[in-house]
Amino acid sequence: MFMAYLGSFFVLIYSPLKSFILGSPKKLWPAKITKLNKAGVPAFAMWCQAAIVAIFVFFISFGGSDAQSFYTILTDMANISTTFPYLFLIGAFPFFKRRHDLNRPFVIYKTKFSVYSTTILVLLVLIFGIIFTVIEPILEHDLITAFWTIIGPVLFGAIAWIFYVVHEKN
Structure with a gap:
């Protein structure tokens, strides 16, 4: 282990x-x-x-309690920002499975039912995980953590998008 x-x-x-x-x-x-x-x-x-x-x-x-709450905010932001891209990856899985022009040495999900049920299950788990990561500080009346948990990934995502747009123009 x-x-x-x-x-x-x-x-x-x-x-x-x-x-x-x-x-x-x-x-x-x-x-x-x-x-x-x-x-x-x-x-x-x-x-x-x-x-x-x-x-x-x-x-x-x-650093005391302020450092602990800062760490909690960073952890929550990291959990959301690392989980969110997987929503797109999992959502694209059924479309990937529809392609028949790819060489696949082995196939695990052989039926449409298994593809869609697995996709829906994993999407639901990820979505609920993200939602409860955001809701948990609100339920505990920790609005600062809730605010930064939401705004942090959005802000850094916007900064990344700006970097991308500037890079594409150059």
């Missing part, structure tokens, strides 16, 4: 960083951030991420 947790820990740390740094235009970052080491890893970016996480952990551990 320890190895499973350790493996998932490394994937959860490295995957977002790799997609964020290497998936964005190189002009957006200093050359040192995007430089890959001999293993193909943006090592300097990993060290920067480790330093930022260590600072967050330090302040959350010793």
Whole structure:
């Protein structure tokens, strides 16, 4: 079990960083951030991420209740912003299954019923998870956490959209 947790820990740390740094235009970052080491890893970016996480952990551990509530807000925003894109991915699954021009070495969902029932079930779980992540602070009368839980992903999504539009124009 320890190895499973350790493996998932490394994937959860490295995957977002790799997609964020290497998936964005190189002009957006200093050359040192995007430089890959001999293993193909943006090592300097990993060290920067480790330093930022260590600072967050330090302040959350010793910062009192304000730091704890800040951490709760960050966690809620991260939960929503990482879950939301999967709605599109899962929603596209039935359309992907309709395509017959793709080579599929093995097929798990063989009937339309299994495709649609799985899609609906997973969509409902994700939607309810997002809704309850937003509703929970409201039910506890923690309106600041509720506000930032909603506004944070919307704000950062808008910033990402602006970066995308500017990049497409150039």
